[in-house]
Amino acid sequence: MRGSGSGSGPGSMRLRLLLSLAALWLSDANEPGTAMTTRDINQQTRESISDYTVKGHDLSTPGSHLSTQDFNQQTEENISNLTSAMYSISIDGFSSAPVEENVTLYSPANITLLCSLTRTSTDSATVEVTWKKDNERVESSNVTINEIQNAWSTQYTLKIRDRNQMGNYACVFKSDQEVKATFHLQVPQIEGKDHHVVSYVGDSVVLVCKSLKYIPINWIWYMSNGSDQVAVNDSLMPDKYIVDEKYANITKLKILKISEKDDRSYWCQAVFKLGESKGKVSLKVLTYMTPLKPFLAIAAEVIILVAIIFLYEMYSKKKQMHAEDEKEFEQIEQLKSEDSNGVENSTTRHRKV
Amino acid sequence: MSPPANTHLAYTPPDGGWGWAVVFGAFISIGFSYAFPKAIAIFFKEIQDFFGTSYSEIAWVSSIMLATTYGGGPISSILVNRFGSRPVVIFGGLLCGIGMISAAFCTSILQLYICVGVISGFGLALNLQPSVIIIGKYFLKRRPIANGLAMAGSPVMLSTLAPLNQFLFDNFGWRGSFFILGAILLNCCVAGALFRPIGMAADPVQKQTIKQAEKTVKEQPNNSSIEMVPPKTVSLLSGTEDEEDKDCCEKFNKYLDFSLFKHRGFLIYLIGNVLMFLGFFAPIVFLAPYAKHLGIDEYSAAFLLSILAIVDMIARPITGIIANSKWVRPKIQYFFSFSIAFNGACHLLCPLATGYTGLVIYSVFFGLGFGMVCAMLFETLMDLVGAARFTSAVGLVTIAECCTILLGPPIGGTLIDTFGDYKYMFIKCGAVMVLAGTFLFIMNYYNYRMLAKEERERKATEETMKDNKHIRTETEDGNIWAKEKMQDGPEVEPLTDEKEGLKKEVNGKSEV
Numbered sequence: 017m018r019g020s021g022s023g024s025g026p027g028s029m030r031l032r033l034l035l036s037l038a039a040l041w042l043s044d045a046n047e048p049g050t051a052m053t054t055r056d057i058n059q060q061t062r063e064s065i066s067d068y069t070v071k072g073h074d075l076s077t078p079g080s081h082l083s084t085q086d087f088n089q090q091t092e093e094n095i096s097n098l099t100s101a102m103y104s105i106s107i108d109g110f111s112s113a114p115v116e117e118n119v120t121l122y123s124p125a126n127i128t129l130l131c132s133l134t135r136t137s138t139d140s141a142t143v144e145v146t147w148k149k150d151n152e153r154v155e156s157s158n159v160t161i162n163e164i165q166n167a168w169s170t171q172y173t174l175k176i177r178d179r180n181q182m183g184n185y186a187c188v189f190k191s192d193q194e195v196k197a198t199f200h201l202q203v204p205q206i207e208g209k210d211h212h213v214v215s216y217v218g219d220s221v222v223l224v225c226k227s228l229k230y231i232p233i234n235w236i237w238y239m240s241n242g243s244d245q246v247a248v249n250d251s252l253m254p255d256k257y258i259v260d261e262k263y264a265n266i267t268k269l270k271i272l273k274i275s276e277k278d279d280r281s282y283w284c285q286a287v288f289k290l291g292e293s294k295g296k297v298s299l300k301v302l303t304y305m306t307p308l309k310p311f312l313a314i315a316a317e318v319i320i321l322v323a324i325i326f327l328y329e330m331y332s333k334k335k336q337m338h339a340e341d342e343k344e345f346e347q348i349e350q351l352k353s354e355d356s357n358g359v360e361n362s363t364t365r366h367r368k369v
Numbered sequence: 370m371s372p373p374a375n376t377h378l379a380y381t382p383p384d385g386g387w388g389w390a391v392v393f394g395a396f397i398s399i400g401f402s403y404a405f406p407k408a409i410a411i412f413f414k415e416i417q418d419f420f421g422t423s424y425s426e427i428a429w430v431s432s433i434m435l436a437t438t439y440g441g442g443p444i445s446s447i448l449v450n451r452f453g454s455r456p457v458v459i460f461g462g463l464l465c466g467i468g469m470i471s472a473a474f475c476t477s478i479l480q481l482y483i484c485v486g487v488i489s490g491f492g493l494a495l496n497l498q499p500s501v502i503i504i505g506k507y508f509l510k511r512r513p514i515a516n517g518l519a520m521a522g523s524p525v526m527l528s529t530l531a532p533l534n535q536f537l538f539d540n541f542g543w544r545g546s547f548f549i550l551g552a553i554l555l556n557c558c559v560a561g562a563l564f565r566p567i568g569m570a571a572d573p574v575q576k577q578t579i580k581q582a583e584k585t586v587k588e589q590p591n592n593s594s595i596e597m598v599p600p601k602t603v604s605l606l607s608g609t610e611d612e613e614d615k616d617c618c619e620k621f622n623k624y625l626d627f628s629l630f631k632h633r634g635f636l637i638y639l640i641g642n643v644l645m646f647l648g649f650f651a652p653i654v655f656l657a658p659y660a661k662h663l664g665i666d667e668y669s670a671a672f673l674l675s676i677l678a679i680v681d682m683i684a685r686p687i688t689g690i691i692a693n694s695k696w697v698r699p700k701i702q703y704f705f706s707f708s709i710a711f712n713g714a715c716h717l718l719c720p721l722a723t724g725y726t727g728l729v730i731y732s733v734f735f736g737l738g739f740g741m742v743c744a745m746l747f748e749t750l751m752d753l754v755g756a757a758r759f760t761s762a763v764g765l766v767t768i769a770e771c772c773t774i775l776l777g778p779p780i781g782g783t784l785i786d787t788f789g790d791y792k793y794m795f796i797k798c799g800a801v802m803v804l805a806g807t808f809l810f811i812m813n814y815y816n817y818r819m820l821a822k823e824e825r826e827r828k829a830t831e832e833t834m835k836d837n838k839h840i841r842t843e844t845e846d847g848n849i850w851a852k853e854k855m856q857d858g859p860e861v862e863p864l865t866d867e868k869e870g871l872k873k874e875v876n877g878k879s880e881v
Contacts, residue, residue, distance in 0.1 A: 214542030222418045260421075268418070307545035314552035318559055325562040 099123075104130035105197040107189065115197040120204050122230045123289045124177045131187035131197050132169035144190045145170045150183045176201070179291040203288045204230040208295030216302055220272045223297045225284035227265045232286035235259070235267040238294075240281040248282070276301050380568065381509075382756075387565055388507035388515065394563035395500035395519035398458060400526030401465075401557055402497035406434040408530035409485070409550075412543045419543070420478045427478070430486050432775060437490030438497060439771035445498035446764025447625050454499035454506075458561030461495025462554065468492055469551035473544045485547075489554070496557050498763050501747045503564050505756035512751065513698065517689015517744040524681040524740075626761035633819065634753030635762055637812040639769055642746075645709055645805035646773040648798030649742075651781035652716055652735065653677070659791045665725055673728055677736040684740025692745055702813035705742070705749045710806030712738035716799030720792035753816075 105115050110133075119127070133143070145161050145168065147154045158173040170187055186198040207226045215221035225235070237259060238245040248269065250257040260268040267284055279301040285294045382388075413427045448457045468488030475481050500519065508515040537546035629635045656677070660670035688708075691697055697704050715734045722731045747763065754762045781794040 211539055214538075214540065214545070216542065216544060219544065220419075222421075224418055302541070302545065307541045307548045310549050311552045314549070315555060318552070318555045321559045322562045325559070329565060 098126060100126040102128040102130060103199060104132065105199070107131065107133045107195055107197055109134070110189070110191070110193040110195050112195060114195065116200060117198070118200045118202065121176055121182070121201055121290055122204055127174050127176060129172045129174065129185055129187070129199050130169065131189070132167065133189045133195070134167050142191065143168050146188045146190070147172050148186045148188060176290065182290055203291040203293045204228070204286070206284060206286050206293050206295030208284065208297045212298040212300040214300050214302060215274050216304060217274060217276065219274055220270060221274060221299065223269045223271070223282055223299065225267050225295045225297065227286050230288070231264045232288055234287040235261065236285045236287065237267070237269050238283040238285060240283070245283060271299070274301055382507055384508050384510045390563050391503055391507050391565070392515050392518050394560035395504055396522035397560040398496045398500040398522070398557055399519055400522030401554060402438060402493040403523035404527035404530050405493060405554070406431045406438070407527060408534050411531065411534045412538060412546065415538070415543050416481070422478055430481055433482055433486030434490040434493070436771055436775055437487055438493045439767045439774060441491045441494030442498055442767030443625055443764040445494050446761050448495070449499050449502055449760050450625070453566045454503040455561055455564040455566055457495050457499045458564055459558045461492045462557030462561055464492030464495065465489045465554040465557060466551045469547050469554055473547040473551065492554070498767065499564065500560070501763055502760050505751045505759050506567050509756070511693060513692035513701070513745070513748050514686070514689040516748040517686045517692070520744050520746070521682055521685040523743065524678045524685070528675070528678050528682070625764060626758050629754065629758060629762055629765060632754060634816055637809065637816055638750055638753055639766055641805050641809035641812070642766065643769050643773050644808065645802055646770050647777050647780070648713070648716070648801035649777060650774060651777045651794060651798050652719070654778045655781060655785065655791065655794060656732070660728055662791060663723065663728070665728070669725060673732045676729060676732045677739070680733050680736030681740040684737050685744040688741045688744040692748060701745065701752055702749055702817070703810060705745045706806045706810035706813060708738060708741035708745065709809065710803050712742055713799045713802030713806060716795045716802065719795045
């Protein structure tokens with residue numbers, strides 16, 4: 017799954033615009049049973065288009081591979097939920113490293129996987145193109161292979177309806193060398209927390225799991241018990257666990273009256289139509305003694321420093337007073353002799369200074 | 370006619386020695402005051418989840434803390450006028466510590482507002498003002514450097530507290546972190562312990578004269594010289610004052626000098642600064658979101674703020690050194706206006722920066738401008754009103770700035786939400802600051818001219834009074850007699866050995 021940060025802003029905008037225009041053009045095209053819903057196409061294509069070159073004939077091919085019969089069947093099911101998208105990988109010659117692409121599927125959809133191989137040598141030995149699902153070879157009528165001037169491309173159209181169809185699909189180009197590209201079809205990832213959450217005995221804590229962009233059908237919480245996972249039953253223990261689902265894409269597990277036994281990992285599982293996905297949040301429980309030690313250390317440091325400063329001040333003042341007392345004695349004697357002349361004299365004296 | 374300037378110090382500031390220890394203490398104190406409200410934002414996400422509140426409700430904690438720190442200024446000033454800096458800072462440090470420790474045991478967001486926002490905020494207010502005040506008492510010739518160094522505490526503390534807070538949070542959770550931060554804030558007490566009180570120089574001749582003066586000579590009630598005198602002598606002098614006619618205004622003025630509102634320089638500073646703060650903090654708040662909006666990833670956006678902090682850290686002491694040089698010091702107000710306008714110009718040019726490199730350059734110049742302004746923020750006020758009245762001045766200024774400081778980022782946020790574009794916020798901030806800088810420049814030019822004119826008049830009257838055996842209080846080495854100063858009034862502080870005219874101009878006189 018590519019983050020939206022990839023690719024320049026204006027570039028992907030242009031891409032989306034072209035795709036939607038293309039989809040609209042296709043829907044107007046006079047081919048029976050070819051209709052692509054544009055809903056969500058932007059979202060899905062934005063995620064996983066790489067090196068996509070817009071060519072008119074490339075766009076026209078997916079539509080023509082949906083047979084009327086298939087399409088009619090789909091319209092009977094629930095056409096409003098169907099999305100179609102194309103994912104492509106461009107392989108740069110036989111010597112390039114295997115490329116992988118993550119395809120996130122939220123709900124049943126029609127997808128087209130496109131592999132194109134460019135820059136083969138001019139010596140056009142025959143290239144054998146195959147598709148594999150989970151390393152098993154696939155034979156399907158939904159596969160097309162094209163070759164234009166030593167640039168080979170292949171497309172595999174899939175109708176993803178259930179979880180068995182998720183997995184890894186790889187296109188393999190083989191002549192004297194072999195190169196492949198893999199599409200990982202998966203459900204949306206769940207964001208847990210990388211670092212453990214810290215809480216204290218007797219306190220309560222809220223563990224949060226988020227599903228970005230996609231709303232799961234359901235959330236289930238598990239806690240780790242040794243090596244296996246046990247479901248967290250909040251209805252059975254309502255004063256210990258509370259699951260809050262105010263927003264459908266965020267789940268919060270609130271654990272009350274924490275004890276040391278609660279120091280373990282918790283898993284939040286999001287159920288989608290095409291499978292489940294888990295996120296991990298681990299909880300660390302401390303006693304109040306733990307922060308007390310640094311606290312006392314720092315407090316002690318403060319007291320010691322303040323004491324040192326005050327003692328130093330008293331010491332230096334004493335020294336100063338000693339030296340001053342002697343000076344003062346002399347000067348008072350001097351002043352007393354001039355005192356009789358009044359203020360003026362002292363100021364006169366001062367002026368000389 | 371306003372009362373004559375009582376802006377003098379009755380002793381020579383040491384300009385060194387223990388003063389550097391005081392600068393270090395102020396560095397810590399000021400650092401905590403400015404950096405702490407920003408640094409605790411790291412805990413907000415977790416606390417928000419814990420209490421189940423929205424982000425804006427959590428953000429109130431920081432706002433309340435900042436508001437209390439600035440709003441508590443006058444109270445801080447009154448306490449310093451009465452007790453001196455040291456007890457106030459120590460008490461402030463204890464208050465901060467208690468606030469944060471009790472925050473560790475909070476069970477509702479309202480309790481957090483009170484513990485972190487009000488109690489700790491007020492403790493920080495009792496730290497900020499006295500630290501700034503005591504620098505004015507310890508330094509004169511090198512005051513800009515001392516101010517620059519002390520104000521450098523803010524970026525240094527922020528750079529230290531931010532990763533420290535993250536570390537504490539990862540290891541102790543937010544409750545444990547607040548608990549430990551309470552202990553860390555107790556270090557403000559250490560800073561306070563360094564603030565050794567300074568008053569009359571321990572010159573036995575002076576002591577004698579004061580004893581004579583309070584017996585023989587009847588002096589006018591003199592408001593601001595009182596705080597310069599150690600408490601022992603205050604009791605001696607206030608004895609004579611009781612015999613004087615004292616209305617409640619004068620008595621209150623002893624604690625908080627409202628007559629400053631008739632002081633021309635003070636008013637100029639107040640209006641200029643209140644205007645400036647409208648556009649001062651908003652760009653920092655929105656720099657990282659703006660970078661993310663332009664497509665820059667989170668870590669690089671955070672790095673921009675680090676660049677800003679590092680440049681800020683270096684700029685403050687350097688600005689202090691420049692401001693202390695003999696070319697700039699007499700005209701320091703112009704330098705201050707220039708730095709505000711420079712800051713504003715940076716913001717106006719920011720929308721032109723579209724890539725990461727552009728933003729890095731902007732951050733560098735912004736950090737430079739920000740540091741320059743902050744380093745001279747209190748130095749210029751001291752320069753205008755004099756160290757004696759600075760105690761009250763800083764309290765009054767901070768409570769006036771409090772409103773615009775709080776309004777600035779929300780106004781910027783509203784602009785961004787309305788137009789959907791960050792550039793209007795930058796333009797608004799830049800325009801406000803350029804306006805403030807220009808205003809200060811023009812008004813200070815006027816002020817300098819008026820001061821020069823008043824100085825000439827004062828000299829003329831003194832010449833005539835000289836015949837009546839009134840002594841000139843002008844000295845070169847700074848041994849100043851309290852009694853004579855009270856009768857004449859003008860501030861005479863030995864700054865440089867050159868040009869008396871310039872010297873007089875810098876020591877702000879208060880005739881309006």
